[in-house]
Amino acid sequence: MASQAARRGPMSVDEMLQKKKEEEAVLAKPKFLSKKDRERIALEKLAKERETKLQQQQNNGKSNDATSQNNIATNGSSSKSSTPVPSAPRSMQQRQRDIAGNGTRSNRDPSPSSETEIVDPETKLLRERYMGVTEARRLKRRRTASDRKFTFDWKTEDDTSADSNPLYGGDGSVSLGLKNTGEADEQKKRALELQDLPRRKKDTDWDNMHWSEKPLDKMKERDWRIFKEDFNISTKGGSVPNPMRSWEESGLPPEILRAVEEAGYKEPSAIQRAAIPVALSCRDVIGVAETGSGKTASFVLPLLSYIIEMPVLNEVTKSDGPYAIILAPTRELAQQIETETRKFCSKLGFRCVSIVGGHTISEQSFALQEGAEIVIATPGRLVDCIERRVLVLSQCCYVIMDEADRMIDLGFEEQVNKILEALPVTNSKPDSDDAENTRLMSTYLGGKDRYRQTMMYTATMPPAIERIAWQYLRRPATVIIGSAGQAVGTVEQRVEFVTTEDKRKRRMADVLNSGEFEAPVIVFVNIKKNCDMVARELNKLGWKAVILHGGKSQDQREAALKQLRDGEADALVATDLAGRGIDVPDVSLVLNFNMAKNIEDYTHRIGRTGRAGKSGVAITFLSNEDQDTFYDLRLMLSKSPLSKVPDELRRHEAAQAKFAARKTMQNIQ
Incomplete structure (x- = not known):
């Protein structure tokens, strides 16, 4: 290798720079140290610092009295008057004096081989830095006043229970006898309050109950929305009253409720729940409901409630015509409505007459001579009776149009307009916000007549129906059940x-x-x-x-x-x-x-x-x-x-x- 280096010659400047960069890169790389290495380095560093401090103390001690130095080395302590300015924490001074005296650890110091027994504060700080807080110190952490789980803003002397409740007054002694009748009544009242406490506590849970479990006065807006969703009810128009949940909450007169019970009506249908309260509030109604949903009773029952409040027909007033007319597009539907209406009229003492095609007018004229509170008719035959003076509508104040869209499809729009124009105009509702005022619309006009009320039931709203509704209905409330134009879900x-x-x-x-x-x-x-x-x-x-x-x-x-x-x-x-x-x-x-x-x-x-x-x-x-x-x-x-x-x-x-x-x-x- 040496011969190769000699043949190659000395390193160039670029090679030297490259070698230097490589060495610096190696040194710059982070070196991983294990936990023991970090502790060893820390202890070596600490030992060097101690040796430095010890040399400084020895150099400074040469100028001091030799007797004081001997006492410090022999006894390991010194009086406060002769102690120099401290150069280390108090917990380290004894250790430093021992080292200065004999250069070795005292018998009280732990063995250097046992790392866990080091009690030096600096060593503890280093251990906490690199090893975390020890369990012993964590357990010794003292709770402060701010760590209290509950903090009260009042003091014991601020207790006002004695002022609000007489049972807390007095000297606190228990007496088996009652001093007077007033005290007995007070304790009895308190006992009743305690018995009533569970019920009052239960009142706070109304929000978590279903609407069927709540009394009427506990129903909130959210409950009514859920109720309408359950029965697929939607309403339009201002000041629309909430639906009824049962027949008892309908607001119908007691005699009609008895008739409903005798007729076997257990639970009201969706259209009955929504339309009856609206009709009882003297509002005009447009009902859009599925076929077979019980529409007949939804307009017959409010009609009967309306007629109950009207004067009884006598020999003079029976010739002025009926109080109400019900229009139907076909004879079969008119007769079906008549059958349903007579279930209730027979129990209330009212007369109901149907006027449809297929029967002679003379026969129907004879039926009207005795007077009738309700007339059920098809548009064509009713127009014939009006034109022949067989029937007048001078005191009619309630109009119901069932299957209105079907009447228009059959070409009865002209006849319907003639019938509505034949009604008295003196009792028409005002086309203003007053038409939504229940109290105002339920008053009598001149002590006899009431404002006319109109109900229209339809499956669709063609332009002809909208024209009739706009012309003859005043601020109507629209009640929609399910999806209009669809069969029932059963x-x-x-x-x-x-x-x-x-x-x-x-x-x-x-x-x-x-x-x-x-x-x-x-x-x-x-x-x-x-x-x-x-x-x-x-x-x-x-x-x-x-x-x-x-x-x-x-x-x-x-x-x-x-x-x-x-x-x-x-x-x-x-x-x-x-x-x-x-x-x-x-x-x-x-x-x-x-x-x-x-x-x-x-x-x-x-x-x-x-x-x-x-x-x-x-x-x-x-x-x-x-x-x-x-x-x-x-x-x-x-x-x-x-x-x-x-x-x-x-x-x-x-x-x-x-x-x-x-x-x-x-x-x-």
């Missing part, structure tokens, strides 16, 4: 693709003979001639069928419905005429032999089952002729919690877009 909707008529007959036979459904059932068709054909097929299967369509007389219609309700018939075959207003109890199945022409008629058809909270099934036969309704039908099935969209309908091209949109795209192409 109906299971089944859809099957059955193309030909023969296949539909066979499939209908399979459904009815399966034993899944019991009478009564309703079968819907689109044209009158199909009613007779389907009825014959049902009779062959052993199901006694009756027919209902527009070609039947009023007596025939009423007889068919009566047979179905009384159990004399098992099935009803009908057109869309029976889609609205037909309320037959316990209909287990609605079978659409032909799909309805639009989704609105389909909705009302299947609404004949699953009524009054009961469950029902609706089966619909589809073909390619019904493509115009596929899109809306798919949406309705997807929103129903009990129904399922069949794959054939989901994948069908006509179910991907609305009919109007498809037609527009076809025209563009």
Whole structure:
């Protein structure tokens, strides 16, 4: 190696600089030291500092008295008067004197081999720095006044219990006898308060309780929001009162509540919970509710409460017309409302008369001669009676329009306007904030009449309905139940693709003979001639069928419905005429032999089952002729919690877009 270095010659300047940089880099690198190494280095450093201090002390001690130095070296202590200026903490002075005296550790010092026994303060500080606080010191930490868990801002002498409670007064002695009657009453009162304490303590937990467990006065805004969500209730309009939770909290007169109980109404439906309190506050109402949701009772009961406060009809006033009129689009719906209303009128002593087509006006005029508080009518026949002076509305102060959108669809908008214009104008509500004032709207005008109140129930709000509402209703409160235009959630909707008529007959036979459904059932068709054909097929299967369509007389219609309700018939075959207003109890199945022409008629058809909270099934036969309704039908099935969209309908091209949109795209192409 030496010979190689000699042949290579001396290192150049660049090589020397490079070597120096490498050495500096090696030195600059951090060197890892173990815990023992760090302690060894610290002890060596401390020993050097001690030697330096010791040499300084020895140099300074040479000038002092030799006797004092000998005493310090021999006794290890010195009087305070002869002690020099301290150069170390007091805890180290003894150790330094021992070292200065004999250069070795005293017998009291711990062995240097035992690192854990070093008691020097500087050593402890170093150990705490590198090793952390010892457990012994941690346990010896003293708590200060600021470490107290509870700090009170008052003193013992600030106790006021003796002033607020007489039991804490006196000398604190216990006496078995009572001094006087006043003291006995006071202690009895205190005992009652202590017994009542758990109940009062429970009052603080109302916020954590469900609305059904709270009394009415404990209900808060949050509880009412939850209540409305539970029953799918939404309201619009100013000063809308809260819904009622039960019949007892409805505010109806006691005689009506007794009639409700006798009629077998256990719990109010959603529309009844929301609409009855609004109507009782003398507000105009627009109700939008699902079909089969109990709308009839929601407007009949407030109406009866209104009439109870009116003067009783006598020989003079009975010729001035009824106190209230109820308009319905079809005869069947009008008669259904009449049946429901008479349940209560018979117990309250009121008369209810229906005026519909199919009966002679002379017959209906005779029924009105005795006077009636309530008249239920279809718009066309009521206009005929008004024009022929058979009926006047001079004291009518309550108007109800049921299925208002259906009345417009049937072309009754002109008749409805004529009826509303025939009402007296002296008792119209003001179109101001006063219309929302319950106290003001419930007063009598001139000691006899009251402000007119109008209720309108509809499934949709077409422009014609909005015009009527804007013209004749004053600051109405809108009550919406569920999703408008949809069937109730208790109906299971089944859809099957059955193309030909023969296949539909066979499939209908399979459904009815399966034993899944019991009478009564309703079968819907689109044209009158199909009613007779389907009825014959049902009779062959052993199901006694009756027919209902527009070609039947009023007596025939009423007889068919009566047979179905009384159990004399098992099935009803009908057109869309029976889609609205037909309320037959316990209909287990609605079978659409032909799909309805639009989704609105389909909705009302299947609404004949699953009524009054009961469950029902609706089966619909589809073909390619019904493509115009596929899109809306798919949406309705997807929103129903009990129904399922069949794959054939989901994948069908006509179910991907609305009919109007498809037609527009076809025209563009």
